[in-house]
Amino acid sequence: MNPNRGIKTASLSSRRSLSDGEGMMLSLTMNNGELKKPNFEYFGWIYHLGFNKIGHEYCHLRFLFIRGKYVEMYTRDPHDNPGIKPIRRGVAGHTLLVKDLGHRKVNNHGDVYVLQFYNRLDESKKGEIACATPEEARRWMDAFLQAKNQCIACNPLVVLPMMRMILFNLEDAYLFYVQRINLDGHRHKMRRYAHGFKKLIKIGQGPEPLLRQSSALLDNVTTDGFLGADGDADAIEAHTWKCVCTMNGIRIFEDVSDPKAGKGVLVKSVGIIEASADTVFDILMSLEPSRRYEWDMLTSDLELVESVDGQYDVVYGSYDPKYFTWWSSKRDFVFSRQWFRGQDGTYTILQLPAVHKKRPSKSGFQRTKINPSTWEVKSLAAPGAADSERCLVTNMLEIQSDSWGLWKKTRTSKFEKSIPYALLCQVSGLKEYIGANPSIKNLSATNFFESQSSSVSVSSGECDEDVVDEFYDAIAAESSEDEDSDNGVAIDKKDHVTLKNVSWAVASLSLKTDSDDNANKELDSTIPPVPMDPAWFCGSLREGKDDSDTDCWTNPGGSGFMIRGKTYLADGAKVRSGDPLLKLIAVDWLKADQSIDKIALRPSCVVQSEAGRKLPFILVFNLQIPAKPNYNLVFYYAADRPVNKGSLLGKFVDGTDAFRDSKLKLIPSIVKGYWMVKRAVGTKACLLGKAVTCKYFRQDNFLEIDVDIGSSAVARSVVGLVLGYVTSLVVDLAVLIEANEEAELPEYLLGTVRLSCVKLDSALEA
DSSP states (O other), rough: TTTTTOOOOOOOEEEEEEOOOOOEEEEEEEETTTTEEOOOOEEEEEEEEEEEEEOEEEEEEEEEEETEEEEEEOOOOTTTTTTTOOOOEOOTTTTTEEEEEEEEETTTTTTEEEEEEEEEEEEEEEEEEEEEHHHHHHHHHHHHHHHHHHHHHOOOOHHHHHHHHHHHHOOTTTTOOOOOEEESSOOTTTOOTTTTTTOOOTTOOOOOHHHHHHOOTTOOOOOSSOOOOOOOOOOOOOOOEEEEEEEEEEEEEOOOOOOOSSSSEEEEEEEEEEEEEHHHHHHHHHHOOOHHHTTTTSOOOOEEEEETTEEEEEEEEEEOOOGGOOOOOOOEEEEEEEEEEEETOOEEEEEEEOOOTSOOOOOOOOEOOOOOOOEEEEEEOTOOOOOOOOOEEEEEEEEEEEHHHHHHOOOSGGGGGSSHHHHEEEEEHHHHHHHHOOOHTTHHHHHOOOOOOOOOOOTTTTSSSOEEEESSSSSOOSSOOOOOOTEEEEEOOOOOOEESEEEEEEHHHHHTTTHHHHHHBBOTTOOOOOOOOOOOOOOOOBBSTTTTSSSSSOOOOOOTTTEEOTTTTOOEEEEESOOOSEEEEEEEEEESOOOOGGGGSSSSSSSSSHHHTTTSSSEEEEEEEEESSSSEEEEEEESSOOOTSSSSSHHHHHSOOHHTTTTEEEEEEEEESSSHHHHHHHHHEEEEHHHHHHEEEEEEEEEEEEEEEOOOOHHHHHHHHHHHHHOOEEEEEEEEEEOOOOOGSSSEEEEEEEEEEEOOSSSEEE
């Protein structure tokens, strides 16, 4: 393949920007008053997965080509075979949803990373493709988002109503009918199955055809409007980390925030590795002994016991005790791995000791437990800096305090020959292994070829407006790198913020003095406020008396959250938030066999009460939690004055679903609870519309947002972990609208809530 081809962009002379509602600005060209289509191309090799009519799974190597909004699938590379016709063809429309299913073993031969495409209006219409690496899967997701945006920008049935929507706040103005292409169906003439898949697949390197002819997706192509790496946190954590040792280029930290908390000590090893986060994640997840022998002194002999889904599996391992002299017999262990990729591109892997019926205790081995641990792999590379990729790798675990304390004092204790010590040294081994193998660092570069033009000629009749079939029916993007670094903030024990530059201090003061101005800007100050007595409103979950109360909710305020300041676009400064704009008046904690939509219409709802009808505006935030039974956690936030139609909140309340999806943001924070749950939940803001399916219901004096957590495998997995510890957790949540333009800054919180040790049994039967 010619390395100088892969993506093609048109030169636009006169541009007008129109927000597509997904966090990206669509560039439109006007030529004599007519709308012209910008042009771009993505192409590369993928695997098409599915089942034929008799139930056999197939895995076909296919060449996928995206030209603008058009998507085509070929059996061979059209660059090398001019005139070849696509076997499947369509457009990427506004109903397309893309779901990352994680890695999967195909035909019991090899692991690939699977993407599922489906129609958000009809989830029975779906199909799957697979890639060799997680990075390639992520870039294909971005490519389909770009194609969807192209479809919206170039269709007058969409663009003109969107313009009217922006000018006159006309909601849902661009509903139109589209036909669909069925990519899940079986083609009778294609009966070749991937029986030789084992010879092709290799984790971290991909199948041989993919190495030679992989996806030509540029690193510096902007596929959404959010650039830069996320900061460390959008909520203030309680950990206080102290460096106690440096070893082989890594640092060992101890959490000294609460030394009397218990017998265990929370420690972590941190190192910077000169490789992409995707490459490091591949190495960590690989079970191939020849690779792990070179960096992992403890868990190098691993085998897969069970793969539950794309984000969870169970592995078995054994260890030769000759490296640990006091062990009298061979040791083996079983642990589970749960992983996910955040919107900022950070990978998190949770490892917990497990028991599995397929791996009972074995004769000649003594079963031991691996300490619970987490891996976090965060990219440090600037956007487009493919030649200087590096990442921050953190391995965190809990160990017994007695051996740890003795080792800190003498450095000659048995701790140096213990499992926790071997786990902490894994970061050092990983760093040295990658440093000694430059080809590993260049893995991503071999998988993606940059180019400026394409040699594939397309006739005028091939890609025109006569094509009405949709390719999978989907919209949406999974990842959003939407925030910049928060590394300029340090929290001390007195809960003050230490700022590294004057602009941060100015922004912080500005935010505190402008708190009332935000209310005046978002709410109608010409109308007197309506009185709101908390006694008038009652939800099924009671309000707590103080922070020590349990099975209740309280209002924590906004001081525990960091948001974008007035100067964020210039210096990336984030500041401590002020009080929320809306007041939390009630919380419902419900359970039912099925998740409940449009909860605000229920007669028993706070919105339908006499006091609720008198309020100018209520935001109903309905978290739908998948379990058996299903749970609904509903927050009611009220305004004492009407919302200004021209404000950011007004545009959000009366805007389209696509605009709302691009703006709605949630910041979680585990204030108290098991440390591994804290790492799984994190403290980074999440654009909900890009992570899960959100449904919006606007009527009378309220807007209801139904957040389907079960629509994302990653979110469902994390929530499943949280529910296991929910009775011992104190959780803070903040809801806000993301600000991307100077006129929208500084950000402000819509509402916050603190949930203290909520009991599942206390949920009211709906």
